[in-house]
Amino acid sequence: MKHLLIAIAACMALGATAQQDANVYASGLKATQVNGNKFKISFTLNAPATAVDLMVGGKTFNLGAAGKGQNTVEVTLEGVNGQNLPWSLTATGVPNTSTEPVKVEDKTTNDNLDFAYARSVAIDNDVESPYFGRIYVAESGHTATGRTSNGLYVYNAAFEDILGQGNDPFTGNAGFEAASASPQRVFVAKDALYLCDWSDSHPGVWKADPADLNKDFTPIFAGENYNGTGLLVNREGGDSVAIAGSIVSIWVDGEGDNTVLYTFDEDYVGPAGFSKTILQYNIGQAQTPWMQAPSAVVFDNVDHLEQNGSTCIIPDATGWWISQYRWSEVAELPALIHYNTSTGMVDFNSAIADPNGAMVGNSMQAGLAINEEGTLMAIANSDYIRIFEVGETSDGAPLLTQKYRFAHGMENNRVWSLAFDVAGNLYQANDQNAGLAIFALPTDDNSYTTPASAAQAITVEGTMPGVPGDVDGNGSVGVEDVNAVINVMLGKAQNPLADLSGNGSVGVEDVNAVINIMLGKN
Secondary structure (H helix, E strand, O other), rough: HHHHHHHHHHHHHHHHOOOOOOOOOEEEEEEEEEEEEEEEEEEEEEOOOOOEEEEEOOEEEEEOOOEEEEEEEEEEEEOEEEEEEEEEEEHHHHHHHHOOOOOEEEEEOOOHHHOOOOEEEEEEEOOOOOOOOOOOEEEEOHHHHHEEEOOEEOOOOOOOOOOOOOOOOOOOOOOOOOOOOOEEEEEEEOOEEEEEEEEOOOOOOEOOOOOOOOOOOEEOOOOEHHHOOOOEEOOOOHEEEEEEOOOOEEEOOOHHOOEEEEEEEEOOOOOOOOOEEEEEOOOOOOOOOOOOOOOOOEEEOOOOOOOOOOOOEOOOOEEEEEEOOOOEEEOOOOOEEEEEOOEEEEEEEHHHHHOOOOOOOHHHHHHHHEOOOOOOOEEOOOOEEEEEEEEEEOOOEEEEEEEEEEEOOOOOEEEEEEEEOOOEEEEEEEEOOOEEEEEEEOOOOOOEEEOOHHHOOOOEEOOOOOOOOOOOOOOOOOOHHHHHHHHHHHHOOOOOHHHHOOOOOOOHHHHHHHHHHHHOOO
């Protein structure tokens, strides 16, 4: 409440009109030691914060208010001491008390959101990633915006051009063509980026290194484009083996040798005799192009419910959500289904769940997203975005309950891609010069705690606490110090003060030592 009153008073003093900002979070966390226990803490905010709090060594340090974009604050970590200490930042903003999601940014407020044919927006939501918070946009029709060619654009969480690419996309010498689906979508995996191409003339998937996007992108597939249809085949040895087709949506699990690529393929015909299948490729490190049949056909489209190539796929614990472009859905051609991989059956069909069409109705270009927690789903149609709470029925089938339905207000009605960030903001990508838009979901608690990655753990050379048993450095000995020792025992934290016995390890004897100090026995 205090921060809200301060923000309101500031707006009144300046004669300003309140403008809703995105739900705030910090990314790009970095700690640089100045000397001893003095550090420079750097971070990027996607929106202004009324307060930023640093938590380290059991203590909280208020870094004050901070603006949208890149920030650096110098702080002295009084009373903190230890090696490889984990830390985090909590960013707090003004509550968003609206009754529905609010558009907070689009191409009219930020030129970086101006795209001609934005076919994909994807966000790195992995807090352990060195690129956590980065936003990736696939542009596949550059001509109307001044952008020089089709390819990949990269921004930080504040939608700033941090790599200085301007209007020049990263292309990785992949040969993306002047076609409106080349590239089509970008996917953020654990250790790489993947871009797919849905054009018949240039089908495939390419792998890119987020650490150096100037390097060549690695092609995942090779083969001959069969009669220019988009189907890649391998004719070596006299046989014709179908490899992959033009690909509209991808998903990647695992990393390194355990990397598995899933594709929604427009051209590959599965065992049931239908195309529009989900295929699995156990690509591993993908050091040489894949030249064989898929590792598995995950979704065979046996009921022929998928007939439009404009599709998005997202897995969950039991199977796959599959959206497709439908102007007017019917049970035989629904806008959204869920396929259960265990039963091999479709256990959700949006046209059956709501025969009146109020659940989805139409799904212009099939934009679909699910948040990191798997609790919210967003799907777009020509005029509206609907956000559903994701649950299940008593017999375990998926259940969608509408939470919000709001007009997206974007011209040309063609929503190709949606993405959630970690703080409850929804990003929308349109083509035909409509660009991108960002919507903030309502929240009374506009705050998010971002843990620094393990690589950013800090060593503080401060003053050792003067109270024996004060492991967390707060000046007294209590239950919190017992918990601090136990966390070190469990490998959840590192703190040299936890070794009260001085035997070089942390164990039950150190827990007992703290308890004895609490009881006045030591």
